[in-house]
Amino acid sequence: xxxSHDPAVLLGPASDRIRSAQDREAxxxxxxxxxxxxxxxxxxxxxxxxxPGEERRAAGQRANELKRALEEALQVRRGxxxxxxxxxxxxxxxxxPTLPPAPLERGGLHPVTLVVRDxxxxxxxxxxxxxxxxxxxxxxxxxxxxNIPKDHPARDAQDTFYCDPEGQLVLRTHTSPVQxxxxxxxxxxxxxxxxxxxxxxxxxxxxxxDASHEHTFHQMEGLVVGKDVSVGHLIGAMKTLLRxxxxxxxxxxxxxxxxxxxxxxxxxxxxxxxxAGGCRVCKQSTWIELLPCGMVHPNVLKAGGIDPEQxxxxxxxxxxxxxxxxxxxxxxxxxxxxGDLRFLEQF
Ligand code: PHE
Numbered sequence: 001x002x003x004s005h006d007p008a009v010l011l012g013p014a015s016d017r018i019r020s021a022q023d024r025e026a027x028x029x030x031x032x033x034x035x036x037x038x039x040x041x042x043x044x045x046x047x048x049x050x051x052p053g054e055e056r057r058a059a060g061q062r063a064n065e066l067k068r069a070l071e072e073a074l075q076v077r078r079g080x081x082x083x084x085x086x087x088x089x090x091x092x093x094x095x096x097p098t099l100p101p102a103p104l105e106r107g108g109l110h111p112v113t114l115v116v117r118d119x120x121x122x123x124x125x126x127x128x129x130x131x132x133x134x135x136x137x138x139x140x141x142x143x144x145x146x147n148i149p150k151d152h153p154a155r156d157a158q159d160t161f162y163c164d165p166e167g168q169l170v171l172r173t174h175t176s177p178v179q180x181x182x183x184x185x186x187x188x189x190x191x192x193x194x195x196x197x198x199x200x201x202x203x204x205x206x207x208x209x210d211a212s213h214e215h216t217f218h219q220m221e222g223l224v225v226g227k228d229v230s231v232g233h234l235i236g237a238m239k240t241l242l243r244x245x246x247x248x249x250x251x252x253x254x255x256x257x258x259x260x261x262x263x264x265x266x267x268x269x270x271x272x273x274x275x276a277g278g279c280r281v282c283k284q285s286t287w288i289e290l291l292p293c294g295m296v297h298p299n300v301l302k303a304g305g306i307d308p309e310q311x312x313x314x315x316x317x318x319x320x321x322x323x324x325x326x327x328x329x330x331x332x333x334x335x336x337x338x339g340d341l342r343f344l345e346q347f
Pocket of ligand 1: 176259292293294316317
């Protein structure tokens with residue numbers, strides 16, 4: 001065996017070169033040299049064909065041994081250089097460990113969520129339960145049980161999206177279907193009547209979309225069923241609702257309104273909370289149309305399994321999207337579901 005192919009002899013000078021590499025680039029160049037064809041490992045491998053048969057195996061082993069030793073030395077030096085680089089960065093100019101970290105990005109609540117939470121607080125404090133219902137609803141609950149049979153013209157005012165060929169499943173056009181679901185649930189679970197509930201949620205209509213019409217928007221249904229519930233109770237509850245929303249007493253008026261599931265039915269207007277004598281929001285009328293409401297129709301009580309001879313109730317359908325727009329001065333309903341961060345980050 002020639003001494004020039006002895007791994008121990010070859011490793012010495014190679015290790016010295018590795019230890020004195022000053023940066024990562026130099027070390028990389030060295031690695032290419034040492035492990036490449038013309039490096040010491042390559043030399044041993046190249047010599048194998050010239051060796052007598054019985055020495056070849058040992059030469060191969062020496063080449064592997066040397067390769068492993070070189071790789072280890074390279075790895076050690078790489079670690080040293082990295083540690084030194086980090087240390088230099090830490091102690092170097094321009095590094096100030098007392099600087100505060102970059103601020104964490106925090107999400108916020110959607111304006112509809114903010115208003116829903118306020119209203120839930122207000123109504124639960126008056127003994128109402130918060131209920132939920134399906135957004136994909138049966139025709140039965142969305143229309144039939146609300147006294148709106150198949151051929152009723154009131155269906156035209158709430159054109160919707162049908163989800164099946166038979167027309168039995170619809171995207172609900174209002175939160176009112178939960179009136180009947182609520183009654184059935186309350187009766188089945190023997191929780192009442194009497195009971196009070198609100199139902200905030202998303203509703204859907206086949207609309208020509210513009211600044212004040214959206215195919216998806218939010219409503220909050222209210223339903224109170226009890227003994228001798230009257231229009232007086234309805235007015236009282238609505239005044240409390242407005243006080244909660246606007247922080248002071250607001251004058252209201254009732255106009256007749258037609259909805260097949262209430263009798264009598266009303267449109268409730270509020271004295272415009274934003275002006276004294278006419279503004280853009282109330283279109284100079286000083287009144288804003290705020291919510292439809294009325295006394296629950298006996299047929300609807302019956303559909304929910306409640307005897308209209310013994311019980312009566314009122315219901316209201318608060319336009320949540322509209323209320324959110326009023327509260328925050330939003331001029332286009334389409335902002336609400338746009339997902340546009342420039343809009344959302346303002347809340
Ligand atoms: N559900 C009706 C609508 O969306 C509103 C309403 C609710 C009317 C409750 C009366 C009582 O148009």
